[in-house]
Each structure stands twice: as C-alpha cells, then as structure tokens.
Amino acid sequence: MDQAVDELHAHLALFGRRLRLRDGWLLAQGWLWVACLGAVLIQLAGRVWPVERLWLWTLVPPAAWPLIVIGISRLRSFPSMRVARRVDAELGLKERLATALALEGGEVGRLGAWMGQPSLLALQRQDALAVAQAVDPARAFGLHWLRRPLLLALALAAATASLALLPSPMDAVLAERAVVSQAAEEQAEQIEALREEIEKAQELTPEAREELLRQLAEAAQQLRANPGDREEALADLSKVEEALRRRLDPNAPARQAAMRALAAQLHALAKAEANEQGDASGTAEALGKLAQLLAEMSDAERAALARSLARMAAQAAQVGDGDLAQALASLAQAAQSGEGETMAQAAQAAAEAIRQVEGELADQVALGRAVSQLSAGRQAIARAGQGQVMAQVQGQGQSQNQGLPGGGGGTRADTLPPFAGTGKASRPQGEGQAGATGELDQRVYVPWDRQAGAGELLISGQDTGQGEIEAREREDLLPGAPSQALVPYHQVYYEYLGAANQTLERSYVPSGLKDYVRAYFSQLEP
Amino acid sequence: MNEPSITAEKFRDTAAAIEEQVGQVIVGQRELVRHTLVTLLAGGNALLEGVPGLGKTLLVRTLAQAVDCVFSRIQFTPDLMPADIVGTNLIVEDENGRRQFQFESGPIFANLVLADEINRATPKTQSALLEAMQERSVTVAKTTRRLSEPFFVLATQNPLEMEGTYPLPEAQLDRFFFKVDVPFPSEEELVEIANRTTGVAIPQAEPVADGPTVVAMQTLARGVPAAGHVTAYAARLLQATHPRDQGAPEVVRRTVRYGASPRGMQAMILAGKILALLDGRYNVAFDDLRQAALPALRHRLILNFEAQAEGVTAEEVIAGVLGEVLPDEP
Structure with a gap:
C-alpha cells in the first residue's frame, strides 16, 4: 500500500511540474496583451507629457512580463492535493487521485475502522495509481497557443511601434529641456569658476566672502539639479540674484571715486608716489609719512594740512563713509595741534578706516561680478534652445502669430526704463516673426549690461541714483501694477510672467501659442 | 459491522444483472430503473410519481422477481386502516380449546412493498x-416485530387526481431516499411495450440475486470512501438550497421557503457511493453527487407561494443550484 502511495506521489510531482510549466505558458500568452497595453499607454503618455528616454520606458512592460510570469509560476504553491484535484478535474478522473491522496493519512484508519472494509481503500488506491500511470503529462497538459490573446497582443505591439515611429509633439519639449539642462550645467560651471576666484580673493571681508560663496554654491547646485525646466532655472537664479542685488550699495561707485581722490590727495600731501592701484596699503604708508613730516612743518603748513584733511573728511562724509570721515577729522585736529604722537595715532586710525572702506568696496565689486554672472547666466538659459522652439512655433501656424508680438512690445514698454523704451520696443514685429530678438533685447538689457560690463554703479530706469525703475503711469495698467511708484524691473517682469503662466494654465490657449507666449517672456527676461 | 461477503466486482455484476432482468420486462425507463435500484442498494425507500399505467407496479414486481424477494402490494384507499398494513392480533382457539391472541401479519412483512x-x-x-420504513419494525399490542431484511418500500403517487387525497407532509416525504418521476414513454418505447405485452409470451424476470446478496451489497456500498472535499461539496449543495444561506443562488432565495434537510445530503452521498461502484470506481466523485442531487432533493424542498404562482418547480430550483454551486477550484 505504501509503495502505491509513494508511486502516486511521484506521479503527482511530475504532474505538478508539468502543470506549473503549462500554467506559466498560458499565463504568459493570455495576459501578454496587458504588457503590450502598458507599452501603448506609456507611448501615449509620452505624447502628452515629456518623458525622457521614452523608448526605454516603453520596453519596460514587455521586458518585465517574462520575469513576472516566472515569478508568479515559481511563487505559486502547488501542493500534492491541489495537483491531484486539478488533474482529476482537467482529465475527468472523477476525483480518483484526490481521494487516494486524502485517504492516505489518518482518514484511512478512521474510515477503515468505521467501515471495516480496508479492501475498498486498497482498491481505490490501486485504481488511482493505475489511472495516474496511464496519464502522459506531455500530452495531457500540452503547451498550446492561445490565438486570440496573442493576436490582441500583436495588435497592441504594432500600435506601440506606430506611436513610437510617428513624430511626437513632446520631442521639441524634450529637446528644449536638454538644451536648457546643458545651458544650466554650463552656467553652473561658470558660477563655480567665479566662486573659486572669489575664494582666493583676500581683499574681501571674511563675512561677506563666506556669504557670497554660500549663495553662489547654492545657485550652482540648483542649476545642476535642474532637470531642464527653464522657468525653474530662471526662478532659482533670479532668487539668488535678487538676494545679492539687495546687498549692492548704490553709492559704491561714488565711494570708489572718493577713495581714489582721497588717496591721490594724501599722496600729494605726503609728497609720496601713489602706486598704481591706489590701494589701502599705499594710502596707509602715505598717512604714516605725513605723520612723520608733521614735525618739520611750520604752523602755516600744519594749518594748510589740517584744512586739506578736513576737506577730505567732508568728502568722505558726503559719500557716506562716516568712520573714515571721523578718522580724517581727528587727523586734521591732530595736524592742527601739531602733536606728533597724537598725529601718529590719528594717522593709524585713519589708515585702518581706509582699509575698512577698501574691503567694503572690494566686497561690492565681487558682488557686482556675481550679480553680473548670474544675470548673464539667466540670459543664456532664457535664450537656450529658443531658435528651435521659435522655428517650431512658426511652423505650427503663421496666421496665429500675426500681431501678437506687438502687444508684447507695448507691455514691455511700460516696464522698461524710460531711456530704453523709445517706442521701438512696442513696434509690432510683423507676421510670424516670433524669433525676432536683436534690437529689442539690446535695448532692454542695456542697464544691466552697463552695470555688469563696466562695473559702474547700477542705476536702472531713470538716473535717480536709487537703482530703481520709475514706472510710468498709464491708464491700462494690469491689476496690481503700481503707479507713480518705483518698482524694480525684474519684479514687474515676474508679476507679468506669473499672470501669463496662470492664464496659460487656466484658459484654453492653443499649444503653439503657449510656446509662443513662453518664448516671448523668455526674451523679456531681465 | 461485519465484513461484506461480496466483492466490488460481484456488486457491479449483480447490479448489472438486476438491471438487465428488469430491462427485459420494463421498456426504457433507464433512469427510473437505475434510481430504483440505487434506492434498494442504499437501503432506502423510493417515492415514484407518475400517471397510472406507466409500469410502476410492474417495475416493483419485476425487481422483486430479479432479487428473489418477497413482494407485497398495498393499494392505499381512504378507508385503509393501519392494521390493514401492519397486521393485527386475532383471537384463535388452539387444539385444547383455549383462546388466545395470535398476530396476523400484514402486507408490510415482505421484502419489497x-x-x-x-x-x-x-x-x-x-x-x-412510514414508521415501518423508518424503524424497520412494527409494534402491535406492545409487541415490536422486526421486518425482514432487505426491506424496501416503493410508494407511488398520482400527480393528477389530487381530489380526495392526503398529501404527504414534509416530515414524511423527508423519509423517502429518492423521489423519482416516471416519465411517459417515447413512441419507440410504446411500440416496444405493445410488442412485449400483446403477444403470446410475456417476458418474465429471472432471479439473479437474493435477499442476503442485496444486504451484502448494501453493506459494501457504505464502505466506498468519499474524500473530504467531495463530502464538503455535498454539504455546500445542500446549504445552497436554503434561501438564507450566503451561497444560495437567486432562484433559491426567490422561490424556496425551506431548504432540504440533512437527510438530503446523506442520500446524495450514499447514492454517490453506489453510483461510483456501478461505474467501476471505488470513490465518490462530484458527478455522482450532481447525478443524485435531483432525486435526493426534489421532494425535500418546500417552495413558497411565489414559486407556485410562477409555476417554478423543484426540479428547476435544483437545476439552478447545480448550475451555480460548482466544486471549488483546486
């Protein structure tokens, strides 16, 4: 009896392996269309949203499908009773195998004792074994083809291939993203280079240098992390740039000029040769020499020296260098008194004040360079890939573009500094000339170029010396726009950009025109 | 229980011989004969329902001849008394002139009634x-007398003439192992009936078994093993006939007032064992249960008023149950 049971188990193990193989085969065929459908959906999604490496993503479901099938087949439990019942059901064995298996354990004893007929149990086992021996697993559980699911999968695969081969509207978006990402990377490298330069500059004050380095590192990091989103990159750069710009001193050029004049006058008074840079060390030497010359001076000369020093103190006070003015005034008093020791101490204090001012001016120069670098980076990112997008927009519908640039120019004229808004900016750019840049950009970015290129004091808009733009009053201002107020251009720009983006998101605007509007604002990017 | 003095092969051969002998007299009605035989081998009693003249009496008589058992027939009428069935005590005088009660057995004291x-x-x-059917004994004047084995009652009902009848209550119907419908013969079967019964030679069944053989067959049939999942399926089928059961089909919920009793499940399994042996198997299969479900359950369902109004029959309800309650997926 035991031998019959063992033999039956051996047969069931064989049936189980064959059933597992057959089930996996049928599962792979029967549900292959799901994987193909997944590929189709990914392709369709790639036409709605920009998806990097779409082909690879498309191949994921079909490639993962065999692994899933194998995993399911391996993980599926196939105990002997289950195999026996399945074989019974599929081959119509009338529960012979399952009954033999169920009665092999304690049930035999229980039933046998109750019925007193062990012969029937033995007969049942022999019957089950005979039936199992007669089954050929390969024939009984053959690997058949499922035509209908396979045809469905084939159709879906063909649809996937067709979608992949047809041009996608997202191709241009992806290309633009790549270009923007590359431009962002380049700008990050340039910012890093500037950061290294600033790190080596010893003339900066430590606190200002550390803060500047931190902000530049943050900007570079954000650019490198950018996935190709132009708006995000511009916003990140603008944020850092704005933070730096707030630290810019509008009086810095005046202070610089005053310091140069001061150095020249001190050298003249000390009858010393001014070094080329006119830096703080040279000026301190001149002050020391002046203190030494005091003993040799007559009262009239000391009085003249005191007047000169008092005049210098007044000049320093005029440009806002209070400490330096105080030090020079003390030096003038010491010169008037003619006390050498007091004069030497006052000269030392003035030299220290000059060094302090020189350090602050050096900070301003570094800040100016950083702002200039970030501004240039923004422009580069804003222009990156614009040619491709413009070409595509032009191709999508010339008639829709007619007259639209004109409206943009008018808007821009409101926000531009007066000397830049000569009227050319508001000139409609004609039929489909969405890619026109040249003259308009030159005029728009002149204030920034002057500040960045010449290192001069940044005075945007009207030359008020406040570094701000005076918004011109007009009747059709957009809601929220300040009138008769001094508003920075970049702030106005982002308000307009935000309003435009909201309109694009909430209203129905043809996709071609959306790109057009975005390109337009990219060109207006300060 | 003693070891059965018959083998499975002998069981199958004997049953086939009985069916063959009955088939020589009864034309067609294969299912009727099979179900009647199954009821006999299960030790149960059958209720046949059919119009007069379809051979019900002939079937029982022929079966009695084939198994070589004592046969008796009781024609039930409204004035029939219990004593007419079980017998009564009569006052008789012995050779000494003394009077005493002597039990005169009724027609119930036979193997096939x-x-x-x-x-x-x-x-x-x-x-x-019905007491005799259930207890296999009768009690007269405080004296219980066992009925001889095998004991098999085959009751008939005429579904047409219901006037002046006393329909069997549900509790008594439940005591019948099977209820078998006797269908009207087909044209070919009618021709054959005419040929067999209007000629000179009337076919007669030859005895191919006897009472002890039938008892041995009954004992052997009960020893056929049924796996747990097969028995569970029988239980699920039975539960599905109850309208408040979660697995009950819609037709049961709508048309059944009370479902079948556990005797229905016992009948399905026992019949399944016999059908398995007749099929040359030594275990009960799902198909055996499904095959036995209709005769085992049809008289155990109590349909509601809606079913009667719509003309829904118990057979349709059971077909609905069999259609929806399938064996568990392995």
Missing part, C-alpha cells in the same frame, strides 16, 4: 407505513 397511491390513505394510515 409497493404502496400504491399512498396519498389516498389517511395520514394515520400513512404514518403506520
């Missing part, structure tokens, strides 16, 4: 027969 038109007798009389 045909209770013809059982629904025409009063419930009191019906219960006398």
Whole structure:
C-alpha cells in the first residue's frame, strides 16, 4: 500500500511540474496583451507629457512580463492535493487521485475502522495509481497557443511601434529641456569658476566672502539639479540674484571715486608716489609719512594740512563713509595741534578706516561680478534652445502669430526704463516673426549690461541714483501694477510672467501659442 | 459491522444483472430503473410519481422477481386502516380449546412493498407505513416485530387526481431516499411495450440475486470512501438550497421557503457511493453527487407561494443550484 502511495506521489510531482510549466505558458500568452497595453499607454503618455528616454520606458512592460510570469509560476504553491484535484478535474478522473491522496493519512484508519472494509481503500488506491500511470503529462497538459490573446497582443505591439515611429509633439519639449539642462550645467560651471576666484580673493571681508560663496554654491547646485525646466532655472537664479542685488550699495561707485581722490590727495600731501592701484596699503604708508613730516612743518603748513584733511573728511562724509570721515577729522585736529604722537595715532586710525572702506568696496565689486554672472547666466538659459522652439512655433501656424508680438512690445514698454523704451520696443514685429530678438533685447538689457560690463554703479530706469525703475503711469495698467511708484524691473517682469503662466494654465490657449507666449517672456527676461 | 461477503466486482455484476432482468420486462425507463435500484442498494425507500399505467407496479414486481424477494402490494384507499398494513392480533382457539391472541401479519412483512397511491390513505394510515420504513419494525399490542431484511418500500403517487387525497407532509416525504418521476414513454418505447405485452409470451424476470446478496451489497456500498472535499461539496449543495444561506443562488432565495434537510445530503452521498461502484470506481466523485442531487432533493424542498404562482418547480430550483454551486477550484 505504501509503495502505491509513494508511486502516486511521484506521479503527482511530475504532474505538478508539468502543470506549473503549462500554467506559466498560458499565463504568459493570455495576459501578454496587458504588457503590450502598458507599452501603448506609456507611448501615449509620452505624447502628452515629456518623458525622457521614452523608448526605454516603453520596453519596460514587455521586458518585465517574462520575469513576472516566472515569478508568479515559481511563487505559486502547488501542493500534492491541489495537483491531484486539478488533474482529476482537467482529465475527468472523477476525483480518483484526490481521494487516494486524502485517504492516505489518518482518514484511512478512521474510515477503515468505521467501515471495516480496508479492501475498498486498497482498491481505490490501486485504481488511482493505475489511472495516474496511464496519464502522459506531455500530452495531457500540452503547451498550446492561445490565438486570440496573442493576436490582441500583436495588435497592441504594432500600435506601440506606430506611436513610437510617428513624430511626437513632446520631442521639441524634450529637446528644449536638454538644451536648457546643458545651458544650466554650463552656467553652473561658470558660477563655480567665479566662486573659486572669489575664494582666493583676500581683499574681501571674511563675512561677506563666506556669504557670497554660500549663495553662489547654492545657485550652482540648483542649476545642476535642474532637470531642464527653464522657468525653474530662471526662478532659482533670479532668487539668488535678487538676494545679492539687495546687498549692492548704490553709492559704491561714488565711494570708489572718493577713495581714489582721497588717496591721490594724501599722496600729494605726503609728497609720496601713489602706486598704481591706489590701494589701502599705499594710502596707509602715505598717512604714516605725513605723520612723520608733521614735525618739520611750520604752523602755516600744519594749518594748510589740517584744512586739506578736513576737506577730505567732508568728502568722505558726503559719500557716506562716516568712520573714515571721523578718522580724517581727528587727523586734521591732530595736524592742527601739531602733536606728533597724537598725529601718529590719528594717522593709524585713519589708515585702518581706509582699509575698512577698501574691503567694503572690494566686497561690492565681487558682488557686482556675481550679480553680473548670474544675470548673464539667466540670459543664456532664457535664450537656450529658443531658435528651435521659435522655428517650431512658426511652423505650427503663421496666421496665429500675426500681431501678437506687438502687444508684447507695448507691455514691455511700460516696464522698461524710460531711456530704453523709445517706442521701438512696442513696434509690432510683423507676421510670424516670433524669433525676432536683436534690437529689442539690446535695448532692454542695456542697464544691466552697463552695470555688469563696466562695473559702474547700477542705476536702472531713470538716473535717480536709487537703482530703481520709475514706472510710468498709464491708464491700462494690469491689476496690481503700481503707479507713480518705483518698482524694480525684474519684479514687474515676474508679476507679468506669473499672470501669463496662470492664464496659460487656466484658459484654453492653443499649444503653439503657449510656446509662443513662453518664448516671448523668455526674451523679456531681465 | 461485519465484513461484506461480496466483492466490488460481484456488486457491479449483480447490479448489472438486476438491471438487465428488469430491462427485459420494463421498456426504457433507464433512469427510473437505475434510481430504483440505487434506492434498494442504499437501503432506502423510493417515492415514484407518475400517471397510472406507466409500469410502476410492474417495475416493483419485476425487481422483486430479479432479487428473489418477497413482494407485497398495498393499494392505499381512504378507508385503509393501519392494521390493514401492519397486521393485527386475532383471537384463535388452539387444539385444547383455549383462546388466545395470535398476530396476523400484514402486507408490510415482505421484502419489497409497493404502496400504491399512498396519498389516498389517511395520514394515520400513512404514518403506520412510514414508521415501518423508518424503524424497520412494527409494534402491535406492545409487541415490536422486526421486518425482514432487505426491506424496501416503493410508494407511488398520482400527480393528477389530487381530489380526495392526503398529501404527504414534509416530515414524511423527508423519509423517502429518492423521489423519482416516471416519465411517459417515447413512441419507440410504446411500440416496444405493445410488442412485449400483446403477444403470446410475456417476458418474465429471472432471479439473479437474493435477499442476503442485496444486504451484502448494501453493506459494501457504505464502505466506498468519499474524500473530504467531495463530502464538503455535498454539504455546500445542500446549504445552497436554503434561501438564507450566503451561497444560495437567486432562484433559491426567490422561490424556496425551506431548504432540504440533512437527510438530503446523506442520500446524495450514499447514492454517490453506489453510483461510483456501478461505474467501476471505488470513490465518490462530484458527478455522482450532481447525478443524485435531483432525486435526493426534489421532494425535500418546500417552495413558497411565489414559486407556485410562477409555476417554478423543484426540479428547476435544483437545476439552478447545480448550475451555480460548482466544486471549488483546486
């Protein structure tokens, strides 16, 4: 009896392996269309949203499908009773195998004792074994083809291939993203280079240098992390740039000029040769020499020296260098008194004040360079890939573009500094000339170029010396726009950009025109 | 229980021989014969329902001839008394002139009893027969007398003439192992019936078994193993006939007032064992249960008023159950 049971188990193990193989085969065929459908959906999604490496993503479901099938087949439990019942059901064995298996354990004893007929149990086992021996697993559980699911999968695969081969509207978006990402990377490298330069500059004050380095590192990091989103990159750069710009001193050029004049006058008074840079060390030497010359001076000369020093103190006070003015005034008093020791101490204090001012001016120069670098980076990112997008927009519908640039120019004229808004900016750019840049950009970015290129004091808009733009009053201002107020251009720009983006998101605007509007604002990017 | 003195092969051969002998007399009605034989081998009692003249009496008589058992027939009428069935005590004088009671056994004391038109007798009389069916004994004047084995009652009902009848209550119907419908013969079968019964030679069944053989076959049949999942399926089928069961089909919820009793499940399994042996197997299969479900359950379902109004039959309800309650997926 035991031998019959063992033999039956051996047969069931064989049936189980064959059933597992057959089930996996049928599962792979029967549900292959799901994987193909997944590929189709990914392709369709790639036409709605920009998806990097779409082909690879498309191949994921079909490639993962065999692994899933194998995993399911391996993980599926196939105990002997289950195999026996399945074989019974599929081959119509009338529960012979399952009954033999169920009665092999304690049930035999229980039933046998109750019925007193062990012969029937033995007969049942022999019957089950005979039936199992007669089954050929390969024939009984053959690997058949499922035509209908396979045809469905084939159709879906063909649809996937067709979608992949047809041009996608997202191709241009992806290309633009790549270009923007590359431009962002380049700008990050340039910012890093500037950061290294600033790190080596010893003339900066430590606190200002550390803060500047931190902000530049943050900007570079954000650019490198950018996935190709132009708006995000511009916003990140603008944020850092704005933070730096707030630290810019509008009086810095005046202070610089005053310091140069001061150095020249001190050298003249000390009858010393001014070094080329006119830096703080040279000026301190001149002050020391002046203190030494005091003993040799007559009262009239000391009085003249005191007047000169008092005049210098007044000049320093005029440009806002209070400490330096105080030090020079003390030096003038010491010169008037003619006390050498007091004069030497006052000269030392003035030299220290000059060094302090020189350090602050050096900070301003570094800040100016950083702002200039970030501004240039923004422009580069804003222009990156614009040619491709413009070409595509032009191709999508010339008639829709007619007259639209004109409206943009008018808007821009409101926000531009007066000397830049000569009227050319508001000139409609004609039929489909969405890619026109040249003259308009030159005029728009002149204030920034002057500040960045010449290192001069940044005075945007009207030359008020406040570094701000005076918004011109007009009747059709957009809601929220300040009138008769001094508003920075970049702030106005982002308000307009935000309003435009909201309109694009909430209203129905043809996709071609959306790109057009975005390109337009990219060109207006300060 | 003693070891059966018959083998499975002998069981199958004997059953086939009985069917063959009955088939020589009864034309067609294969299912009727099979179900009647199954009831006999299960030790149960059958209720045949059919119009007069379809051979119900002939079937029982022929079966009695084939198994070589004592046969008696009781024609149930409204004035039939219980004593007419079980017998009574009569006062008799012995050779010494002394009078004493002597039990005169009734027609129930036979191996095969045909209770013809059982629904025409009063419930009191019906219960006398049903007690004998259930207990396999009768009690007269405080004396219990065992009935001889095998004991097999085959009751008949006429579904048409219901006037003046006493329909069997549900509790008594439940005591019948199978209820078998006797269908009207087909044209070919009618021709064959005419040929066999209007000629000179009337076919007669030859005895191919005897009482002890039938008892041995009954014992052997009970020893056929049924796996747990097969028995569970029988239980699920039975539960599905109850309208409040979660697995009950819609037709049951809508048309059944009370479902079948556990005797229905016992009948399905026991019949399944016999069908398995007749099929040359030594275990009960799902198909055996499904095959036995209709005769085992049809008289155990109590349909509601809606079903009667819509003309829904118990057979349709059971077909609905069999259609929806399938064996568990392995």
